[in-house]
Amino acid sequence: MLETATLETILERHGRNPANIIAILQDIQSAANWLPEEDLRLVCQALEIPLSKMMALATFYKAFSLKPRGKHIVQVCLGTACHVRGGERIQGAVERELGIAGGETDEDLQWTLETVGCLGACALGPIIVVDGEYHGQMTSAKATRLLSRIKKAGGNGAEE
Numbered sequence: 556m557l558e559t560a561t562l563e564t565i566l567e568r569h570g571r572n573p574a575n576i577i578a579i580l581q582d583i584q585s586a587a588n589w590l591p592e593e594d595l596r597l598v599c600q601a602l603e604i605p606l607s608k609m610m611a612l613a614t615f616y617k618a619f620s621l622k623p624r625g626k627h628i629v630q631v632c633l634g635t636a637c638h639v640r641g642g643e644r645i646q647g648a649v650e651r652e653l654g655i656a657g658g659e660t661d662e663d664l665q666w667t668l669e670t671v672g673c674l675g676a677c678a679l680g681p682i683i684v685v686d687g688e689y690h691g692q693m694t695s696a697k698a699t700r701l702l703s704r705i706k707k708a709g710g711n712g713a714e715e
């Protein structure tokens with residue numbers, strides 16, 4: 556759950572306007588990495604909209620998560636082009652490195668692993684995305700090194 560001041564800032568930024576609900580949800584997810592139900596309830600009260608409407612929006616858009624997610628989000632592309640170039644092997648390497656399976660978040664809320672369809676950059680495949688940054692021509696060894704480096708540095712490993 557976000558701090559009250561953070562939630563208030565988000566609501567103010569969007570003029571407490573129910574028409575801006577998607578942007579408000581985006582900001583909450585950006586701040587918390589997911590959409591805590593307590594926060595959604597407070598937003599509903601503040602904007603005087605029914606929780607059912609809010610939940611319908613939150614579940615409709617795939618970008619929103621109603622489950623806790625880690626500080627770092629790793630997406631492994633399993634679209635056709637990446638799949639034929641070893642996407643599943645890379646997924647296995649990522650799972651071993653992080654100790655979680657696809658769709659899971661670790662107990663410390665550090666890592667979430669997602670598998671996704673085509674990310675629209677097939678020529679660079681196979682691809683993994685870490686915290687929004689694309690890493691192309693991936694191999695199991697490169698993925699393991701990348702994640703290991705991020706674990707040590709606490710950053711996003713972009714310095715490679």
Ligand code: FES
Pocket residue numbers: 632633634635636637638672673674675676677678680681682
């Ligand atoms: S299949 Fe992976 S980017 Fe297209």
